[in-house]
Amino acid sequence: MSKQPHIVVVGAGAFGGWAALFLRRQGGGARVTLVDAWGPGNSRASSGGETRVIRATYGPRAVYTRMAARALTLWKEHETRWHRQVYHGIGVLWLVESDDQYEKAALPILRDAHVTFEELQGAEVARRFPQINCEQVRWAILEKDGGYLTARRACAAVLEGFLAEGGEYRQLAVQAPVQPRAGELSAVTLSDGSTLTADRFVFACGPWLGALFPEVVGERVKPTRQEVFFFGTPSGDRRFTEEALPVWADHGARFMYGIPGNEWRGFKVADDTRGPLFDPTNGERTPTPAALQIARDYIAYRFPGLKGAPLLESRVCQYEQSPDEHFIIDRHPEAANAWLVGGGSGHGFKHGPAVGELVARLVLSGAAPDEQFRLSRFAR
Numbered sequence: 001m002s003k004q005p006h007i008v009v010v011g012a013g014a015f016g017g018w019a020a021l022f023l024r025r026q027g028g029g030a031r032v033t034l035v036d037a038w039g040p041g042n043s044r045a046s047s048g049g050e051t052r053v054i055r056a057t058y059g060p061r062a063v064y065t066r067m068a069a070r071a072l073t074l075w076k077e078h079e080t081r082w083h084r085q086v087y088h089g090i091g092v093l094w095l096v097e098s099d100d101q102y103e104k105a106a107l108p109i110l111r112d113a114h115v116t117f118e119e120l121q122g123a124e125v126a127r128r129f130p131q132i133n134c135e136q137v138r139w140a141i142l143e144k145d146g147g148y149l150t151a152r153r154a155c156a157a158v159l160e161g162f163l164a165e166g167g168e169y170r171q172l173a174v175q176a177p178v179q180p181r182a183g184e185l186s187a188v189t190l191s192d193g194s195t196l197t198a199d200r201f202v203f204a205c206g207p208w209l210g211a212l213f214p215e216v217v218g219e220r221v222k223p224t225r226q227e228v229f230f231f232g233t234p235s236g237d238r239r240f241t242e243e244a245l246p247v248w249a250d251h252g253a254r255f256m257y258g259i260p261g262n263e264w265r266g267f268k269v270a271d272d273t274r275g276p277l278f279d280p281t282n283g284e285r286t287p288t289p290a291a292l293q294i295a296r297d298y299i300a301y302r303f304p305g306l307k308g309a310p311l312l313e314s315r316v317c318q319y320e321q322s323p324d325e326h327f328i329i330d331r332h333p334e335a336a337n338a339w340l341v342g343g344g345s346g347h348g349f350k351h352g353p354a355v356g357e358l359v360a361r362l363v364l365s366g367a368a369p370d371e372q373f374r375l376s377r378f379a380r
C-alpha cells in the first residue's frame, strides 16, 4: 500500500483555511497540516475583519460571479453542517448614478449564473429605501442572495471544522524566504527552529505572499492600507439596521460600500479606493482623520438621517492587491509541488470556499490552473 501524502497549507485565512479543509476532506486520507503565524482571522490578516460582503455582481468578470454563486452554496451548506450562522442573507443593493457600465455588464452574467436579483428604477429605490438619498440614483440592482459574512468568526469555524475532520493545526510562522531546491520543495523552516517536511505545499499567505516569495511573487501582491468605520445609529431607530437595509454598494467615481447592522457593531462604511502601501506585520493600525472625514461626508450625503453620527469603532486592514485584481492560483514555477494562492485584491473573502475547493482539486489531481490565475500572465 502506498503511503498517504502529507500536505502543508501555510495561512489559515479565507483561502488557506478552506483549502486545508477541502484537501483533508477530498484527499482520500491525506495528512493535512495547517500552519498560521497568528491564528485564523487574526487582527493582522486580511480576513480579520468583523464582516465581509458577499455579492455576485462583478461587472464583466463572469468568473467571479460564477465563483461567488458556488461559494454561497458552500457557505450555506457549511452553516448547516456546523450549526452556526456565518452568512446573513440581507441582500446587496447596487446604486447606479451616471456611469452604469459595470452594472450593465453584470446583468446578463447574473442571469446566466441564476443569481436572484431585481432591477429597480430610481423612484422605486427611493420608495423602498426612504433612508437613502436617491437624488442622483437612476437605477439599481438588488441582489436577493447576497449579504454579508461574519469574517473572523467564519475563519475560526473553518479551523474547527478542519480539526473535526482530522486535520492538524500548528500556530507557528514559516520563515521567509521560501526557496525550492532542485525542482521541488521538500521542507520549510518554522519560527521555533524546527523543520516541517511534506509532499506538497500550499502557501495562502495573504498580504505576506510577496515577502515569502520575493522573486516569484514580490510586488505582484501589494498590501495596501484600507480603513473601515462603524458609526452609531440613533437609539431605537431601525431604519439603519439589517432589518430595513441591505448591504449597499455605491460604485461611482469613488467606490463606497457598507453593511448595516454588523451584528450590532454599528453602520459600517468603507472606501474601496486602494490606499498607500502598508506593512501588515508592523504597521500601526490607527485610522487617519482624512479617511474618517471622507466616510462622514459620504454618509451625510447618502444617508442624511446619519449626519453627525458618532464613530463607534474603526479598523485598519490591508488589501493584498494583484496588478489586475485577479487572484493568483498557480504552481511555483520552480517547484511543481508548491502552490501559491492569493491576490484577493479586496474581494477574496466571499470566494473562500470556492477557492478552497478549486485549490484542493488542482493540488490533488495535478490539473493545470486556469490561465487567468497564473503568474505567467504578468510576464506578458
Ligand SMILES: Cc1cc2nc3c(=O)[nH]c(=O)nc-3n(C[C@H](O)[C@H](O)[C@H](O)COP(=O)(O)OP(=O)(O)OC[C@H]3O[C@@H](n4cnc5c(N)ncnc54)[C@H](O)[C@@H]3O)c2cc1C
Residues within 6 Å of the ligand: 010, 011, 012, 013, 014, 015, 016, 017, 035, 036, 037, 038, 039, 040, 041, 042, 044, 045, 046, 047, 048, 049, 051, 052, 053, 054, 172, 173, 174, 175, 176, 204, 205, 206, 207, 208, 212, 226, 227, 228, 270, 317, 318, 319, 320, 341, 342, 343, 344, 345, 346, 347, 348, 349, 350, 351
Ligand atoms: C477592509 C477590507 C474589506 C474587505 N471587504 C471584502 C468584502 O466585503 N468581501 C470580500 O469578499 N472580500 C473583502 N476583502 C478582501 C478579503 O478580506 C481578502 O481578499 C481575503 O480575506 C484574503 O484572504 P487570504 O486567506 O488570502 O489572506 P489572509 O486572511 O491575510 O490570511 C493569510 C494568513 O497567512 C498567515 N501567514 C502569513 N505569513 C505567514 C507565515 N510566514 N507563516 C505562517 N503563517 C503566515 C497570516 O497570519 C494569515 O492568517 C476586504 C479586505 C479588507 C482589508
